[in-house]
Structures are given as structure tokens and as C-alpha cells.
Amino acid sequence: MKSTKEARKVSRQLFRHSFTSGKLDEEKISHMVQTVLATKPRRYVDVLKDYQRLLHLEAEKRHAVIESATPLNRSLGDRIVANLQARYGEDLTTEFRTNPELLGGLRIKIGNDVWDGSVRNRLNQLQEKLQ
């Protein structure tokens, strides 16, 4: 069911208090969830669901998904991770995925930003230009 306006407001308040020096604080989050579960305020399930969604979106900002057409070898993978961590900070988590549809090259997604250097994307660009 869709969360109510009131539940979204409470979950946003919880979310704002989940940070310590700009980063998600697991201790704070767990404490707040325990408190909500213990006190069971009105529509607490909706509140927790929306809170989870916000946390998930925030966590995605610090998570990189690296897609390639074929599995990458270890040294190349390590180099990519090192470069990304140098740019985005050491706490960036990474995940490698294989997607044959890319045909070649890499596609890196961090949060809402996507760097697409795949052959599929280049072919699409060419198609757009030639139309």
C-alpha cells in the first residue's frame, strides 16, 4: 500500500537524523528502528518501509555497479576500483556484473550517475547521428 503523507514526513525526519559527519551511522539507524518498533507509533510499518527506501537510495550513492560484456580480469577490476575509490572516497563499495548486451566496453553506475562507454551505447549514438 502507498505510504501516507504523515508516514513519509516521519520517515524523512528519521532519515535526517541517521547521519554522523555526513555518513550513515549504523548505530543510530538501529537505535531508531528499535525505538520505533518498541513504541509502535501510528502507521509505524509505513514509516519503516519508507525509511528503508530512503536508506536504500542513500546507500546506492556510495555503491558502484560496474558492468562489462565479459568478466573482467582481476588486475583490471582492481585498477577500476582503485580509480573509483580515489575519486569517490574509500568507503565506496563496488559490484561487478556481466551484461552481454553491452557488446564491449564498460558501464559504471554510481547512484543516479551513469558513465557509459559500452559499444552498445556508442552504436546507439551513431544511430542517432545518422538518422
Place this chain on the structure above:
Amino acid sequence: MSTILQELEATISGLKTDTTRSNVGTVREIGDGVAKIEGLSDVMLNEMIEFPGGLYGIALNLEETEVGAIIVGDYTEIREGTEVRTTGRLLSVPVGKGLLGRVVDALGQPIDGKGPVKSDETYPLEKIAPGIIKRKSVSVPVQTGILPVDAMIPIGRGQRELIIGDRATGKTTIAIDTIINQARLNKAAEEGKIKNHKPLYCIYVGVGQKNMSIARTVDVLEKAGALAYTIVVSAPASEGATNLSRAVRRRCDGGMVHGERNGCADRFR
């Protein structure tokens, strides 16, 4: 032959592709042509959002974690979880005299089978209309060609006039007759029979009408030789609510460009 080869070589060498950076989001909810999209942190208000399959949406409601967008076109193929991306472009439509004599849809795409619209100029769909100070006051009459109207309730260029009446009492007929009369006057002015006459171009917008009614109107205009001075915007009842509302906007934009160029932004509103 060598020239063609050189041209081809030049085109191919000009084609360069690069790694692109884009801002993406995921459809969370979709219904009635309105989508709630999670992500799209860099989206602008009224920016075009690209959906898979060449569909576009317009970002209208920007919230903290999600964006509300209306979809232009057939939204039935879009599913929850579909990835969308920003384009960096505001929704714009082709404008200018190239549209005269054409039948277009709410986004300015031709639907009359006469090939692409010859217009290099585009205009943003959502734009604040010029204020009252910028507008020229009403000074030139519009001759509807209907004697009782011209004699008793004359209307002027730049004026808004509402025609109210029961169904099948001839509201559209009055509008069509006026359009035909403008074409007649424009032609007479072109032949030098009327002096100091600025041509008046008309835009007919069929919102929520049957395709048949629009086709009949186009036929009447064509037979009367008025289509060359008219733009027909068609948003039939079968289109989504999005396109119907866009059609009204589209009419205003088409007119505004003519008007602004003539130094009187109110002319065609």
C-alpha cells in the same frame, strides 16, 4: 562519383562517439500517463526525460527523492523498474511559417502524410506569456465575414472571444467561416486589392474531438483554399490527457512566435 565518396568520407570522419555521462532514474509508479520516478537527481523542471523505445516524458513535479513526470505518447509499454534518463533539453516544438497548411499533433509532428515539417526553429512548450505591458492594445479589427457579428459585436486582433452555444448550433461553423474569410482577405492583399493588410494566420486546435470531425474540417478548409493560411493541431479524444493539454499550449506557442516577431505578442493568443 568522387564527390559523393568525399562527402561520405567527411560524414564518417565527423562521426565520433564518446563515453557519455547521464543521470538516470527508475520508474516506481505508473498510471494514466503519469510516472513517479526515483532518482534523476540532476533533472530540471520541464526537462524532457527519455524512456526506452523513443518515448519522452516531462518532469513536472520535483520532490526530494522522486520526480513526477507526464508521458507524451503511448505509456502502456512502460513498466515499474524501467530505467529512464535526463536529456538536458526542455520540451520544445517546431514553430514558424513552415507549419502553415499542415496538420500536426500536440508535439508538432505532422500527421497529414505530407512529409516532415519544414521548420528549423523550435520553441519551448512551457514558457511564461509576455506581460500586459509588452502587449499592443487591440486596434485592428478581425473581419469574420459574418455581417451580424462584424456589425454588432466586432472583434479585434489580439482579443480573446469565446463562442458559447448548445451543441450542433454552429459554433465551429462560425470559427471555420472566420478562418476562410481571413484566407480570402490574405489572398486579396497578396494580389494588391487591399492595402496595408497584415496577413492573419489561423490556428485551429481540435481538442478531444473525433478524428472524423477534424478530417472533415481539414477538408472544408482545403476546398476553400484556406488551409495554406492555417495550422491545424489535432489532439483527438483517443489521445491521452497529456496530449490534450499539450495541444492547447502548442496552439499558443505557434501563435506567440508569429506575434513576437511582429512586435505584438498578443496577436494570435
